[in-house]
Amino acid sequence: YWSKTQDEWAEIWNYSRRDIRSSLELYKACNQSMIDLLGSAADPRENKLLFSYPGEETRAMTVEGTVRWQSDHLKQHLDEINKILAG
Numbered sequence: 001y002w003s004k005t006q007d008e009w010a011e012i013w014n015y016s017r018r019d020i021r022s023s024l025e026l027y028k029a030c031n032q033s034m035i036d037l038l039g040s041a042a043d044p045r046e047n048k049l050l051f052s053y054p055g056e057e058t059r060a061m062t063v064e065g066t067v068r069w070q071s072d073h074l075k076q077h078l079d080e081i082n083k084i085l086a087g
Contacts, residue, residue, distance in 0.1 A: 002054050006080075020081065027074055034067045 010016065015023075038044050044063035051066075052058040061069070 020085075023081075027078065030074060031071065034070060037063065038067055 004012070041047055041063045044067070047063045048060040049063060049066050050058050050060055
């Protein structure tokens with residue numbers, strides 16, 4: 001994943017030639033999954049997940065922080081889609 005740019009992935013996955021509705025449904029499902037996760041986690045502000053990115057040290061992030069990060073990341077993609085659609 002990290003070896004390619006977002007534009008390269010968009011080309012590989014044919015995003016410019018695909019209907020956007022399935023991606024938007026995936027976005028909604030992901031958000032619901034995160035809501036469910038937060039609702040079932042014992043303490044999402046305290047429980048931590050470990051992350052390891054290529055070339056970086058492993059770091060801990062709370063469940064709440066992970067959900068917040070993922071939501072922000074998905075919103076960035078939606079903003080990019082809106083810019084493309086606006087032409």
